[in-house]
Amino acid sequence: MPDFSKRSTEEEIMDDFTLPETELFPVLEGLERINTVLGGYQVFYDAFKQLNLKSSETVSDWGCGGGDGLRKLARWAKRRHLSIRFTGLDATPATIRFAKLRAASFSNIKFIQADVLKDVQAEKYDYVISSLFTHHFDDRNWVVLIQKMLASCRKAVIINDLHRHPLAYYSFIATARLFSRTTMIRQDGALSVLRSFTKQDLVNLLQGAGIKKYKIKWMWAFRWQIIIYKT
Template identity: 30%
Template sequence: MADRRIADRRTDDMGITGTTPPSSAPGRWWPPGLARRDTEAREFMDAPDCDPGRLDRTYRQFRTVNRLVSGWRRVYRQWIRPRLDTERPTTLLDIGFGGGDIPRALTTWAARDRLVLHTTAIDPDDRALRHVAGLPARGVHFEQASSADLVARGDRFDMVISNHLLHHLDATAMEALLADSRALARGLVLHNDLARHPAGYHLFAVATLPLARGSFVHQDGLLSIRRSYRRPELQTVVPTGWRVTSMFPQRLLLTHDGTPR
């Protein structure tokens, strides 16, 4: 998993620090701080001693934020639902469930479509597990574990997914996650993440400003966008066989399909 230390330096709510755009930056000028991926900043909620009240509100607000920007309803219709069956159970693993809203939503949508989906969701952070303990499970098995723990256990699933996880990882952790994903998945792997872009950054900054004092959604969301990839950047750091596609709004979908044809 990603290094969960808070960065020593702090940014203001707009979160831009000055850097010179590299020669490989996008063709049109981008604001300093977005032309290059920020690999130093750490999200405030990842600090072990962060305010528990703000953390709990952040977990609860993930549901609204993900519903508006993550595109999982579309991913479900296009990628997941066609692989489900009305009688044969399909197993799905969510790595790094955070607030638990994504696995609960997927399982609910499948049930409404009268399809059988058995979902397991893991997160190594015990605070995430404590949060979901107070929520209706809706058919999801939540567990405090890492992907490496499940690989060591010999677990396998028909599909493996994650949401907003890739931008947390350094090169070593990214390599480990992708290897674990393939080891755990019999078929499809879907890693859904943010795409770094000025338009998305400034829109998110304005839209979430009312949440800045009550939770970490505003500050950490801006840090996450700065840490996220552009499509060409992500494609260059993943092994052969992984495909990066763009998705509206400002999304990247990293996929690997090991399903027998």
């Protein structure tokens, strides 16, 4: 039985920025299928309804992976007649190549290779978001990351990440067996849950980052929606 009492510090395979396309592309395709099945994009749809996203605003996705979240958001915004510009940032070259290929038909999405923890982000956006990204960082770097995200936004930061819970862990294992044959997804996905957060973890981390105005909401399937408001 895994230890759910604290965050795991074990690294995931996908933490390796040098992974080649042959390994990464099938994984990114599989993750999009699983996110679609589990309704992972609802966290952002719900948040932007609360925040009343408006035309001409800008959104940046840090740790954007294959860009599936931005493509889903672009379609969602288009259905609501919202003209939004999206920018995805990711440190892995092969991931950025995949994201650009998949979003080639979207004129309002661009991707930039960048290590968001190390590189200076000069451009500001109305909203900075991340999906299943912040659990990749230990507590100290999590605080640094959130402070950088907040400094780069004008209005709010939206975080979509996992709830560390036994049901989430075993449910993911079952789902991955059904929807993916990729070993990396099965191993990293289960480990992602162990590296993720309880609500108290998030409260402690946000306090450690000096964040005072925020909201934490639990959503299906075992997702945390964290909205940090610019003050």
